[in-house]
Amino acid sequence: MTAPRQVWPPEFEARYEAAGHWTEETLPGFFRERAEAAPEAPAVRFGGGTLSYADVDRASDAVAGGLRGAGFRPGERIVLQLPNIPQFFSAMFGAMRAGLLPVYALPAHRRQELEHFVDAAEATGYITVDRHAGFDYRGLARELGGSLDPSRVFVVGESDEFRSFAELEGATARDLVEPDAAEVAFLQLSGGSTGLSKLIPRTHRDYVYTLRESARICGLTTKTVYLGALPIAHNFPMSSPGTLGTFYAGGAVSLSPSPSPDAAFPIIERDRATITGVVPPMAIMWARAAGKTPHDLSSLEVLQVGGARFAPEAARRIEPALDVHLQQVYGMAEGLVNYTRLDDPLDVRVNTQGRPISDDDEIRLVDAEERPVAPGEQGHLLTRGPYTIRAYHADAETNRRAFTEDGFYRTGDLVSVTEDGNLIVHGRVSDVINRGGEKIPVEEVENHLMAHAGVHDAVLVPVPDPYLGEKSCAVVVPEDPAPTALELRRWIRERGLAAFKIPDDVMFLDAFPSTGVGKVSRRDLRAAVRVRISSEAPNG
Ligand code: AMP
Numbered sequence: 001m002t003a004p005r006q007v008w009p010p011e012f013e014a015r016y017e018a019a020g021h022w023t024e025e026t027l028p029g030f031f032r033e034r035a036e037a038a039p040e041a042p043a044v045r046f047g048g049g050t051l052s053y054a055d056v057d058r059a060s061d062a063v064a065g066g067l068r069g070a071g072f073r074p075g076e077r078i079v080l081q082l083p084n085i086p087q088f089f090s091a092m093f094g095a096m097r098a099g100l101l102p103v104y105a106l107p108a109h110r111r112q113e114l115e116h117f118v119d120a121a122e123a124t125g126y127i128t129v130d131r132h133a134g135f136d137y138r139g140l141a142r143e144l145g146g147s148l149d150p151s152r153v154f155v156v157g158e159s160d161e162f163r164s165f166a167e168l169e170g171a172t173a174r175d176l177v178e179p180d181a182a183e184v185a186f187l188q189l190s191g192g193s194t195g196l197s198k199l200i201p202r203t204h205r206d207y208v209y210t211l212r213e214s215a216r217i218c219g220l221t222t223k224t225v226y227l228g229a230l231p232i233a234h235n236f237p238m239s240s241p242g243t244l245g246t247f248y249a250g251g252a253v254s255l256s257p258s259p260s261p262d263a264a265f266p267i268i269e270r271d272r273a274t275i276t277g278v279v280p281p282m283a284i285m286w287a288r289a290a291g292k293t294p295h296d297l298s299s300l301e302v303l304q305v306g307g308a309r310f311a312p313e314a315a316r317r318i319e320p321a322l323d324v325h326l327q328q329v330y331g332m333a334e335g336l337v338n339y340t341r342l343d344d345p346l347d348v349r350v351n352t353q354g355r356p357i358s359d360d361d362e363i364r365l366v367d368a369e370e371r372p373v374a375p376g377e378q379g380h381l382l383t384r385g386p387y388t389i390r391a392y393h394a395d396a397e398t399n400r401r402a403f404t405e406d407g408f409y410r411t412g413d414l415v416s417v418t419e420d421g422n423l424i425v426h427g428r429v430s431d432v433i434n435r436g437g438e439k440i441p442v443e444e445v446e447n448h449l450m451a452h453a454g455v456h457d458a459v460l461v462p463v464p465d466p467y468l469g470e471k472s473c474a475v476v477v478p479e480d481p482a483p484t485a486l487e488l489r490r491w492i493r494e495r496g497l498a499a500f501k502i503p504d505d506v507m508f509l510d511a512f513p514s515t516g517v518g519k520v521s522r523r524d525l526r527a528a529v530r531v532r533i534s535s536e537a538p539n540g
C-alpha cells in the first residue's frame with residue numbers, strides 16, 4: 001500500500017519555496033519544537049484540567065509507539081472519529097509520528113459515511129470514543145466489522161471487545177517516523193461537491209503555511225486561548241487558525257463539547273478564552289444569549305464566523321451584542337481560506353467574507369463557459385495557490401471535473417470581488433446544500449431515498465431558512481402505495497446517514513418538471529418548493 005501523493009508542478013513548487021511559504025516544518029515537528037521551547041506552557045484545557053505542551057508531546061510519542069507495536073506500518077491510513085477531547089491531539093500527532101495518515105471523520109458521521117471513508121482511504125484502523133452526545137460509537141465500530149479488524153480499533157473510555165486508547169497513551173515510544181514536509185500529512189474531508197465526501201490530501205508544508213499565516217492574520221500569541229467549540233476535526237476550527245494555528249503560536253486550546261451557548265459560555269469564563277470560531281446559526285444564538293447570560297465573556301476578543309453565508313443584518317449585530325471583534329472566514333478544506341482582517345473597517349467585516357491568506361492565491365471568476373466575468377460581477381470561483389490541492393485522493397473521475405487543465409480548483413461557489421479586493425459569497429453552482437455550515441451532498445441523499453421501495457424518483461433541494469440559511473426538502477415522486485414523510489426520514493436515519501442529512505421536509509409530486517432536454521429541472525423544483533412554503537406561511 002503506497003501513501004497518497006499531492007503534486008504541484010515543479011515551477012510552482014520552486015516558486016512557493018522561494019517565497020518562503022513552504023518550509024521544512026511538519027505538523028508533529030513544529031509541535032515538538034514548541035514543547036521543547038516551553039514544556040510547561042498550557043496546551044490543552046478541558047473540564048477544568050490542563051495538559052502542558054510536554055504532556056501532549058509525550059502522549060503523542062506513546063500513541064505512535066503503541067500504534068507501531070500494534071502492527072501499523074508507515075503510509076497506512078487510520079480513521080479518527082473523536083469529539084472535542086484532549087486525546088484528539090495525541091491521536092493525531094501520534095498517528096503522524098507512527099507515519100500514518102489520519103482521516104478526520106466528524107462525530108456526526110454514521111455508518112454510511114464511515115464505510116465510505118474506510119473504503120476510499122483503504123484505512124486499516126479506527127480511533128473513536130465510547131459514547132458522545134447520546135451515541136455509542138462502539139456500535140458503529142461493530143457495524144464496520146466487515147472492513148476493520150477489531151484489534152485495530154481503539155476506543156477512548158470503555159473499550160469492550162476493542163482496544164483501549166489509554167493503552168496506547170501508556171505505550172513505550174518506539175519506531176517513530178519523522179515525516180518529510182513535502183509528504184501528505186492527513187486526509188481531510190470535503191463537504192462533497194457532488195456525490196459523496198471526497199478525501200483531501202494535505203501536505204505538511206502547505207498546511208503549516210496556512211497555520212503560520214492564519215496565526216499572524218488573527219493576531220495569535222502565546223497568550224491566546226482558542227476555544228474549540230465546533231467539532232475540532234473540521235478544517236475551520238482545526239486550521240483557520242483553529243487549534244493547530246494556536247499551537248503554532250504557542251497559545252492554549254480550550255475545548256467545549258458543543259458550540260451551544262449553554263456549553264461554551266461557562267468555559268469561556270473559566271478558561272478566559274480570547275478567540276473562537278462558529279458557524280452563522282451559532283453566532284446568531286450567541287448574540288441572543290449574551291444579553292441574558294450570567295457568565296463573564298469579557299475575555300473574548302475575536303469571534304470568527306464562517307462555514308456558510310452570514311447575512312449582513314445578522315453580522316451587524318455581533319459586535320454590539322458580544323463586545324468582540326467580528327472576523328468573517330470563508331474557507332474550504334480543499335485549501336483557499338479568506339479572512340476579513342482585524343483592522344478592516346466595520347463595513348468590510350460585516351458585508352464581505354474577506355480576502356485570501358496569500359498573495360500567491362490566484363482567484364479567477366468565470367461564467368458557465370469558463371470565460372472571465374467583468375470586474376465586480378458574480379462568477380464561479382476557481383482558485384489555485386500554495387495550499388490548495390491539485391487533486392483529490394485516488395478519484396480520477398472527480399479530479400477531471402473538479403480541476404481545470406491548468407490546475408485551478410473549481411470551488412462550486414458563486415462569488416464577486418469588491419473594489420478593495422474582498423470576496424462576497426453569493427451562493428453555489430454545485431449540488432451541495434449548506435445547512436448552517438453542515439454540507440449535504442444532494443446526490444448521496446437522493447440515492448438513499450431512491451433505494452426505498454415506495455420512491456419512484458427523488459430530488460433534494462435547498463429551502464431558505466432564516467436561522468440555518470438553508471435547509472433541505474426532499475421532493476419525491478412516490479410509487480403506489482406512497483410512503484409517508486416520517487417513513488422516509490426514518491429510512492434515511494436507519495440507512496446510517498448523519499442526522500444533518502435527514503431531509504427537513506418532504507414534498508410529494510406526481511411528476512418532476514423537466515428541462516428542455518428532458519433532465520429534471522432543479523431550478524423549477526426549487527421554485528415549486530418555495531411557492532408551497534410561502535403559501536403555507538401564516539402571513540402569506
Ligand atoms: P467544505 O467542502 O466542507 O470544506 O466546505 C467549503 C464550502 O463551505 C465553501 O466552498 C463554501 O461553499 C462554504 N463556505 C465556507 N465558508 C463560507 C462563508 N464564510 N460564507 C459562505 N460560504 C462559506
Ligand code: DBH
Binds near residue numbers: 236306
Ligand atoms: O466551511 C469550511 O470548510 C471552512 C470554513 C472556514 C474551512 O474549511 C475553513 C474556514 O478553513
